[in-house]
Amino acid sequence: xxxxxxxxxxxxxxCDLAWANEVTDYLIGARGGNKLPYRLSIPDDYSKNTKDxxxxxxxxxxxxxxxxxxxxxxxxxxHWTEKFIIVAPQCPxxxxxxxxxxxxxxxxxxxxxKTQLRVDDDRVCVTGYSMGGFGTYNLVHTYPKLRAAAAxxxxxxxxxxxxxxxxxxxxxxxxxxxxxxxxxxxxxxxxKLRAADAYVRFTVFPKMGHGPFGPSFNPxxxxxxxxxxxxxxxxxxxxxxxxxxxxxxxxxxPKTVHTITARAPDQAKGEVFAGWTSAGGSAYKHxxxxxxxxxxxxxxKGRFGNARALTTTFTMPANDVIITATxxxxxxxxTCRDHNEENSNESTAS
Numbered sequence: 399x400x401x402x403x404x405x406x407x408x409x410x411x412x413c414d415l416a417w418a419n420e421v422t423d424y425l426i427g428a429r430g431g432n433k434l435p436y437r438l439s440i441p442d443d444y445s446k447n448t449k450d451x452x453x454x455x456x457x458x459x460x461x462x463x464x465x466x467x468x469x470x471x472x473x474x475x476x477h478w479t480e481k482f483i484i485v486a487p488q489c490p491x492x493x494x495x496x497x498x499x500x501x502x503x504x505x506x507x508x509x510x511x512k513t514q515l516r517v518d519d520d521r522v523c524v525t526g527y528s529m530g531g532f533g534t535y536n537l538v539h540t541y542p543k544l545r546a547a548a549a550x551x552x553x554x555x556x557x558x559x560x561x562x563x564x565x566x567x568x569x570x571x572x573x574x575x576x577x578x579x580x581x582x583x584x585x586x587x588x589x590k591l592r593a594a595d596a597y598v599r600f601t602v603f604p605k606m607g608h609g610p611f612g613p614s615f616n617p618x619x620x621x622x623x624x625x626x627x628x629x630x631x632x633x634x635x636x637x638x639x640x641x642x643x644x645x646x647x648x649x650x651x652p653k654t655v656h657t658i659t660a661r662a663p664d665q666a667k668g669e670v671f672a673g674w675t676s677a678g679g680s681a682y683k684h685x686x687x688x689x690x691x692x693x694x695x696x697x698x699k700g701r702f703g704n705a706r707a708l709t710t711t712f713t714m715p716a717n718d719v720i721i722t723a724t725x726x727x728x729x730x731x732x733t734c735r736d737h738n739e740e741n742s743n744e745s746t747a748s
Contacts (some may be wrong), residue, residue: 419473433503439484450518454482457526457533473615495533520628525549527611547626554583555643560594567598571614573606600720606687625649635718652716660723672724
């Protein structure tokens, strides 16, 4: 008991006096009378400013249940830990994230941390893997006003009331070869949400089973969550192909005006800029795992300020979109170049 009290006291002093870039474990009753043990991660620069931070709720899978806090502290990587305050509760043994007691106790932890930390209440997100993926859908179903964005990793939520959730953007991930949580169940959840006009991105890894979950927690998902804010229009993907490669520019609200610039034409090849084109859809692809991402139904291709100019503006539509810089070979220049090369060769031969 003495060791336990010293541990709790040390953890409390460490966090309340000087927040550091560390994960702090709270056993039951150690902070705000919490009824679930949880891990709390604070960004490295928290003590260096006065800004509010987005909060991420991370729900673990079924094998991590218990009270020993042997769970992940949230998605790994600095793109997560240095951007979000992360709350990672532990579900009790014999219970699940789709049951009321752990859900209610988890919510109480979140509400308590809002009173203790500088949390941006309009930027509270949730994600989880497997059982936590089920829990992600259950959390937004149970508390639809709490969330700004939700990402379910290898989960499903066929029971949700989709019509009450169309204000929340979703991103689901699943392995096509998952034999523990069938892809078909997640697809039904996605279809149900889209039928209610909710915004959903859905990524399927064709060669993956029930994991690994790491590839889902990538910088692009992090950027998408950071872009979302409760009470504002959903943010949509804008990607650009400059004629050589496709690059994600970011996630923007509809009607956002973004300046774009194409690469200069290769004059040595007789290349000329032919203009900009656009098409609805997502260019997102995981760098190491082939993926298939379907997005919100396309309603518009957006609008260019001047589609013939190398540098112009693009007005974002209310769906994901890919814009492409197109080029062509000027036949007149190509003929002149070939003629000059022939003359040069004749002079050399003489």
